[in-house]
Amino acid sequence: MEILIEPIEESLMSIPVLFFAYLIVEYISSQNALNKIMEFGKVGPFIGAILGSIPQCGFSVVAARLYAMRYLTMGTLLSIFMATSDEALAILIAHPDLWVMMIILIVLKIVIGTVTGIVVDGFHHKGKEDYEYLQVEPCDCGCQESIWMPAIRHTITTFIFILLTNIVFTYLVAVIGEDNLTNILKTNWLLQPIIAGIVGFIPNCAGSVILTQLYVAGGLSFGALVTGLTTSAGVGTLALIRYNEDKKDTAKVLLTSYLVALVIGYIIVILF
Numbered sequence: 001m002e003i004l005i006e007p008i009e010e011s012l013m014s015i016p017v018l019f020f021a022y023l024i025v026e027y028i029s030s031q032n033a034l035n036k037i038m039e040f041g042k043v044g045p046f047i048g049a050i051l052g053s054i055p056q057c058g059f060s061v062v063a064a065r066l067y068a069m070r071y072l073t074m075g076t077l078l079s080i081f082m083a084t085s086d087e088a089l090a091i092l093i094a095h096p097d098l099w100v101m102m103i104i105l106i107v108l109k110i111v112i113g114t115v116t117g118i119v120v121d122g123f124h125h126k127g128k129e130d131y132e133y134l135q136v137e138p139c140d141c142g143c144q145e146s147i148w149m150p151a152i153r154h155t156i157t158t159f160i161f162i163l164l165t166n167i168v169f170t171y172l173v174a175v176i177g178e179d180n181l182t183n184i185l186k187t188n189w190l191l192q193p194i195i196a197g198i199v200g201f202i203p204n205c206a207g208s209v210i211l212t213q214l215y216v217a218g219g220l221s222f223g224a225l226v227t228g229l230t231t232s233a234g235v236g237t238l239a240l241i242r243y244n245e246d247k248k249d250t251a252k253v254l255l256t257s258y259l260v261a262l263v264i265g266y267i268i269v270i271l272f
Contacts, residue, residue: 008167010204010205018154018155018158018159018162022065022150025065025066025154026150027147044072045073045076045114045117046114046117046118047076048072048080049083049109049110049117052080053085053113055089059236060234060235063080063081064243068245069243073120074124075124077240078117078120078253082109082112082117082260083109085106085109087208092212105225105226109226112230116260161242169204182214182219192221193224193228193265195224196211196220197258198231198258199228200228200230200231201237201254203234203237203241204235207232211225222272223264223265223267223270223272226261226264227265230257230261231257231258240254
């Protein structure tokens, strides 16, 4: 029973974030706000990266849902995902001697997210006409449903999905053992970014917490930390898997995030 307590508690804590996130999604979907968002054009990834850098996972959930509805470009989604750090900043801010590195981390992730987003959108949306599918007309027939009930439904279904996933991942971490995972990361600096990037995909705060605490303790290189936190989008990853019907497209998003994070991580490891 003890192995169920942690995932249940963590999943319950996500409910307010999910509900708030889905309220935003439903509000945006029912208004002309999406067309206003698209007026930002090619700076969308930069704005997304700024929002993603705020220490929470709500924006990644909103982005995943809007992307699944094809209201956001892949570049903007990636910029938000890659700039998200989940619980990492909360841990780093408790160590004043690491504040400089924390600032470098935030700026670096914003730059990585922005550049990646712009490049990806450059391939997927070469002209203004390629954004037309993102334009929506708000319904003015008076028949639209209140935003509250859809938000509640999405919150409940996503919560169940998160709960089941958290139970599975908590069990796997328990089987592998956090100490064993830490030892694996410590063993070979050359393998650190590869493993850290995979750990970052754990769709809850466990991945970012393990990586950041290991970095604080001196057992993880800064390059590997950047790799792991760049792939770490928290609950947003689950929301994308849950709502994006095109699974190949989802795989493309996650693979792009991993490969970019890996390249950046190794560059940092080699140079510094």
